[in-house]
Amino acid sequence: MEATGADQVVGLGLVAFSLMLFTYYTIWVIVLPFVDTDHVIHMYFLPREYSVILPGVAALFLLLCVGTFIGVVTWKNRRSKKLD
Amino acid sequence: MTKLLEWLLGVSFVGIAWGLVTFDLLDLQLPSVCKEVAWPIPVYLLVVFGCYSLATVGYRVATFNDCEDAAKELQAQIKEAKEDLKQKGLKM
Numbered sequence: 001m002e003a004t005g006a007d008q009v010v011g012l013g014l015v016a017f018s019l020m021l022f023t024y025y026t027i028w029v030i031v032l033p034f035v036d037t038d039h040v041i042h043m044y045f046l047p048r049e050y051s052v053i054l055p056g057v058a059a060l061f062l063l064l065c066v067g068t069f070i071g072v073v074t075w076k077n078r079r080s081k082k083l084d
Numbered sequence: 085m086t087k088l089l090e091w092l093l094g095v096s097f098v099g100i101a102w103g104l105v106t107f108d109l110l111d112l113q114l115p116s117v118c119k120e121v122a123w124p125i126p127v128y129l130l131v132v133f134g135c136y137s138l139a140t141v142g143y144r145v146a147t148f149n150d151c152e153d154a155a156k157e158l159q160a161q162i163k164e165a166k167e168d169l170k171q172k173g174l175k176m
Contacts, residue, residue, distance in 0.1 A: 001150050003146055007148070011144070012142065014145065015143055015146070021135055030128070048120075
């Protein structure tokens with residue numbers, strides 16, 4: 001079985017999204033400090049402290065999702081064992 | 085040297101370099117731009133690793149395929165093993 005058209009769209013979409021994120025974040029964190037503070041490019045980026053706050057919030061959210069998922073799965077397992 | 089030790093050594097090396105630049109422990113009088121770039125570097129490395137992982141998963145999703153040669157090879161090996169075990173007196 002080969003990857004279908006939908007698989008290819010989803011996969012290449014993931015690749016494109018990660019490349020975009022990498023480029024934007026690299027410019028934000030690595031390049032911006034070397035650009036003058038009154039340059040137009042600063043209009044397209046949030047203040048610098050958010051470059052750490054936003055990933056932190058995203059990481060917390062992901063950990064919460066994983067934790068909830070594990071919790072729900074173990075809870076369901078335990079309940080179905082009791083029913084047996 | 086085990087893989088774990090290698091990684092610990094690498095991580096501690098990067099961590100020490102980061103601490104030296106960010107907190108200016110050696111009093112190097114670095115320009116403030118250096119500090120500005122240095123302090124979010126751990127988060128930046130984490131984000132880059134996440135991007136790489138996401139891209140790898142996406143690429144594999146786009147190009148996954150059956151491994152027919154490997155399947156044939158494995159089936160041949162199973163057959164071979166069964167014959168060998170039969171010769172040695174195992175009932176299947």
